[in-house]
Amino acid sequence: MDLELTGGTALVTAASRGIGRAVTERLAEEGMTVVAGARTAGREPEKLGAGVIRPQVSDLADAEQTAALVDTVVAEHGRLDVLVLNTPGPRIVPALDTTWADWAAAHDLLLRPVVQLAVAGGRQMRAQGSGTIVLLSSTWVRQPAAGGVLSASYRSAAAALVKTLAAELAPHGVRVVHVMPGATGTDRMQAIVESKAARNGTTTDDEVAAVVRDIPLGRWAEAREIADVVAFAASPRAGFMTGSAVVVDGGAVRATY
Incomplete structure (x- = not known):
């Protein structure tokens, strides 16, 4: 299926590895110029399929760098067609063991x-009269x-923001979609199971097995599978989808809404 993304410009944050990297590669394969923001971004553009990946040093923990990122992309490429809001995961810790420093970070x-x-x-995008914003978060919102x-x-707070933006931006031809991955085979997921194992006095194999037992499809997702959903949601093929929250978790979340 042609997703009709060829020639567009995308910005993906936290794009150096895991799901962010997979999304970056997938959009480039569809023919987009993808600005890949990351703290450790390289220097040379990378040709991939019909598109190109352009590294952009960007530390999301730096408010000034983050504030300038969209303007930087538009100044260089003239427009922004797809914005994928991906962020790293925070510390895994029980609520009663958190400090205010944990919350601030x-x-x-x-x-x-x-x-x-x-x-x-x-x-x-409002000024352009077109574009798609995709928030990548987690089924932990649900x-x-x-x-x-x-x-x-x-x-959850970010989910409320993008839901509000979906309504505000729809009259201007801009769509906003929320994609919530479940357990996915990334470095982040490995860190989570290691943390659980240390806390529970188990092994990482035990914790992986416990996670998979709760997934009806019987396995973790691959980052590429999440990227496929993001690429579709970002494309004109999903042109009547906005304000939607899409769960990609192998059936793990049991809620009916």
Whole structure:
């Protein structure tokens, strides 16, 4: 299926590895110029399929860098067609063991940069009269897990923001979609199971087995599978989808809404 993304410009944050990297590669394969923001971004553009990946040093923990990111992309490429809001995961810790420093750090990692980028990207797309914003978060917004209070809390706030933006931007031809991955085979997921194993006195194999037992499809997702959903949601093929929250989790979340 041609997703009709060829020739467009995308910005993906936290794009150096995991789901962010997979999304970056997928959009480039569809023919987009993808600005890949990351703290450790390289220097040379990378040709991939019909598109190109252009590294952009961007530390989401730095408010000034984040504030300038959309303007930087537009100044160089003239427009912004797709904005994928991806953020790293915060510390895994029980709620009663958190400190205010944990909350402050998670805020600056998960919520502030999403607000900055979503507002800046939304204004640019409103002026263009087109564009799609995709928030990548977690099924913990829908079904919180032990130790995930920081992620669930701030990602829930980000979910409310993009739901509001979807309504505000729809009259201007701009769509906003929320994609919530479940357990996915990334370095982040490995860190989570290692943390659980240390806390529970188990092994990582035990914790992986426990996660998979709760997934009806019987396995973790691959990052590429999440990227496929993001690429579709970002494309004109999903042109009547906005304000939607899409769960990609192998059936793990049992909620009916």
